[in-house]
Amino acid sequence: MLYIVLPIYNEASRLEGLIVKISKVLSTSGISYRIIAVNDGSSDSSADVLSKVSADLPVTVITHKMNRGLGETIRDGFEAAAEGSADGDVIVRLDADDTQDPSLIPQMYKKIQEGYDVVVASRYASGGEEVGLTFKRKFFSRAANLLMKVSFPVKGLWDYSCGYRAYRASIVKRAITVFGNGFIELKGLGFTVTPEKLVKLIRLGARVAEVPLVLRYDLKESQSKMESYATIMGYVILISKNIGQKKIKGEGGS
Numbered sequence: 001m002l003y004i005v006l007p008i009y010n011e012a013s014r015l016e017g018l019i020v021k022i023s024k025v026l027s028t029s030g031i032s033y034r035i036i037a038v039n040d041g042s043s044d045s046s047a048d049v050l051s052k053v054s055a056d057l058p059v060t061v062i063t064h065k066m067n068r069g070l071g072e073t074i075r076d077g078f079e080a081a082a083e084g085s086a087d088g089d090v091i092v093r094l095d096a097d098d099t100q101d102p103s104l105i106p107q108m109y110k111k112i113q114e115g116y117d118v119v120v121a122s123r124y125a126s127g128g129e130e131v132g133l134t135f136k137r138k139f140f141s142r143a144a145n146l147l148m149k150v151s152f153p154v155k156g157l158w159d160y161s162c163g164y165r166a167y168r169a170s171i172v173k174r175a176i177t178v179f180g181n182g183f184i185e186l187k188g189l190g191f192t193v194t195p196e197k198l199v200k201l202i203r204l205g206a207r208v209a210e211v212p213l214v215l216r217y218d219l220k221e222s223q224s225k226m227e228s229y230a231t232i233m234g235y236v237i238l239i240s241k242n243i244g245q246k247k248i249k250g251e252g253g254s
């Protein structure tokens, strides 16, 4: 079983199309799935889109009446996915703005079955690319990722900040058991929860692989919700809290 976590804040314009695309890709590949859509107090018609699609497709909707930010939204989505999952299951998280192509999911799912614990859809893997981002945003993203690579080096891992990843459900459950509230603790600091999950899983000895992602930022219709200053501050806190920490013993995905 595959759980897809979708964090949603004012994504009505492309949400239905994205969910239909996800369901087509997975039905064609014969993978059973459930989408966990976390609607974080959207003020547009995202809620209407979700009630429409959940009538026909396997979509569970979690609703925040008020906007709580990406950190809380990801905590809720991962908690729900982990709770419902069996050890052999897989959790995928992707943006709801339709900039990340769901046709990569079967390939990511297969790599988990081959033995990896985390598979990153990577802009920096050979064949990956970013289309439509400003030079400034590309530059800061590269710089932040190089800093993460130096701080938490893992062979074959280059993209620490892209949220589009597949996770072995058992390693997410183990991270919740080992770290508890601390698995995703840097909420309220912009998009820091995205590299934070990876850093915590690296500390558990996760086996990580990448597949190339062509990020289609040119397709984005919604406003970017990146809070740059909070995210920069978050990276500094993340690195200072975790750098040089010993690996936590135990089997990666068990």
Ligand SMILES: Nc1nc2c(ncn2[C@@H]2O[C@H](COP(=O)(O)OP(=O)(O)OP(=O)(O)O)[C@@H](O)[C@H]2O)c(=O)[nH]1
Pocket (backbone or CB within 6 Å): 006, 007, 008, 009, 010, 011, 038, 039, 040, 067, 068, 069, 070, 073, 094, 095, 096, 097, 099, 163, 191, 223, 224, 225, 226
């Ligand atoms: N729930 C919730 N989701 C958010 C919030 N901010 C962003 N998101 C969601 O998180 C995802 C990432 O936000 P985006 O606006 O796509 O960010 P971006 O500018 O594309 O930046 P990247 O994450 O680098 O792609 C999207 O699915 C958003 O709907 C928020 O305050 N609450």
Ligand SMILES: [Mg+2]
Pocket (backbone or CB within 6 Å): 095, 097, 099
């Ligand atoms: Mg996005």
